[in-house]
């Protein structure tokens with residue numbers, strides 16, 4: 001009965017309660033949606049890091065990454081790869097040659113990172129083949145094909161079929177140049193990557209610099225979801241104690257940090273919003289108590305004890321907050337549904353975002369696991385907001401409260 | 406047998422600042438089945454006296470025994486339960502919970518007492534019939550007249566099966582017809598069900614119905630007559 005009294009009390013002052021409910025709804029709506037927005041945004045960046053830029057785990061010669069010096073390659077990558085593959089059928093691997101070089105067109109030149117790959121195998125660990133916006137991903141049979149980023153193509157002012165010159169210092173320190181034909185142009189959400197990474201066939205690169213094609217500087221590994229990243233990193237490192245094994249969190253600590261932070265971020269937004277709303281709820285509950293002094297006095301006189309009076313007011317506050325909370329989650333979800341398909345076009349700021357590696361069109365992602373924690377936070381807010389008004393009510397003296405003078 | 410024994414009762418409000426000696430040395434007993442009016446001019450101490458009888462306020466001095474229990478010695482928690490189980494209250498106004506219907510208002514105390522649903526419904530119907538409101542079961546207080554509201558309050562006060570009912574100026578806000586009607590119902594309950602009523606009033610027509618009239622003046626008993 002206390003529940004039904006509390007619920008009906010919420011609707012005694014319809015306008016006042018509605019205002020609070022709407023405020024809570026709007027607050028949670030923006031909290032829920034901005035969380036979905038952030039989650040989608042980070043998720044996209046994460047996909048880019050994992051699928052395009054870094055893969056999950058990389059193996060190098062321990063000294064290679066200091067200066068990307070040519071001579072620090074992995075002597076015999078194939079048995080290593082076989083052994084890793086043996087750990088689990090679903091692990092995907094690709095070996096790459098990675099060489100710092102100069103690239104030049106008729107127009108201009110710049111420094112780039114050449115990745116020498118086997119296009120077929122690389123597709124298993126990277127989605128660069130899906131990012132082609134012009135030309136093809138090594139589909140033509142022509143000699144020395146190269147796939148470059150849009151940003152680089154613009155800078156060099158080259159397009160499909162144009163020739164570019166790659167200049168490399170080989171392992172003896174001699175400068176070698178080779179002409180490559182632009183076969184495809186890709187575009188990722190990271191212009192930094194697009195401007196500095198070019199892909200050529202392993203074999204072509206080996207020929208150019210006089211290296212046996214079997215060797216590699218880098219083994220890139222993609223793990224299936226069922227395997228734990230840290231655990232696999234340790235296992236793989238143990239297999240190759242002479243090599244440096246790093247996962248993406250080691251390679252890109254800031255992304256690892258962001259990933260960890262994302263989980264907390266949502267709660268921080270929601271808690272800040274709820275904290276701000278607290279004041280409105282406290283105010284409303286205080287008014288509800290003050291205008292009902294005589295009624296509460298009467299209830300205490302006829303036998304309602306403090307626990308019950310307290311519970312009644314607390315429930316009232318919870319109902320008020322929860323109603324707004326549920327509406328807010330639903331509204332936030334509806335906005336998410338609306339943008340889920342077409343994404344939110346942030347291209348007004350796109351250039352800046354893409355320079356930082358973030359996509360310009362953001363596809364929000366709703367985390368269903370957040371619903372229960374949000375509802376719990378909403379209920380806690382209701383309880384918290386009722387404390388002061390309820391304590392005030394408990395201090396009433398029934399004989400004073402009911403006096404009619 | 407006495408159900409209430411009051412000994413040397415004093416109440417001084419604001420003792421430290423502007424002391425008001427509202428009740429000064431009242432000695433009184435009430436027996437089961439009484440229909441007693443406490444009368445006196447405004448400010449004579451009626452409300453103060455009834456509040457102390459009901460355990461809503463603590464005496465400055467003296468003691469109140471209800472069924473041999475000294476209610477002033479009860480802890481606050483026990484006092485609330487004591488009120489709920491042994492005393493029925495009818496106030497001048499604000500008796501009912503506005504969001505509950507007449508039936509729910511009557512049921513409410515039985516709910517607090519933890520009585521069964523069957524029990525509650527049976528008694529609620531019985532009581533609302535007794536106060537002539539069988540047709541207003543599902544009506545909320547704001548749709549009832551002042552007289553009807555006070556009758557619901559009487560039914561509510563009876564719901565917990567109290568030892569007696571305290572009514573502080575129950576007719577003060579009613580027109581004379583409603584007041585007469587309320588008194589008639591209270592009198593009938595007293596006569597037929599032996600419910601003990603102690604009520605205050607300064608309305609002569611109400612006083613005329615009482616079988617015992619206690620007159621207060623300036624916090625002291627001026628007269629106490631059985632009619």
Ligand SMILES: Nc1ncnc2c1ncn2[C@@H]1O[C@H](COP(=O)(O)OP(=O)(O)O)[C@@H](O)[C@H]1O
Pocket residue numbers: 400418419425426427445446447448449450451452453454
């Ligand atoms: N809470 C209070 N604080 C101070 N004085 C009070 C308080 N309540 C009543 N009084 C005083 O006590 C006296 C008795 O009041 P009351 O019991 O209300 O009389 P009645 O009900 O007969 O009108 C009055 O002088 C009144 O002003």
Ligand SMILES: [Mg+2]
Pocket residue numbers: 451452453574
């Ligand atoms: Mg009075």
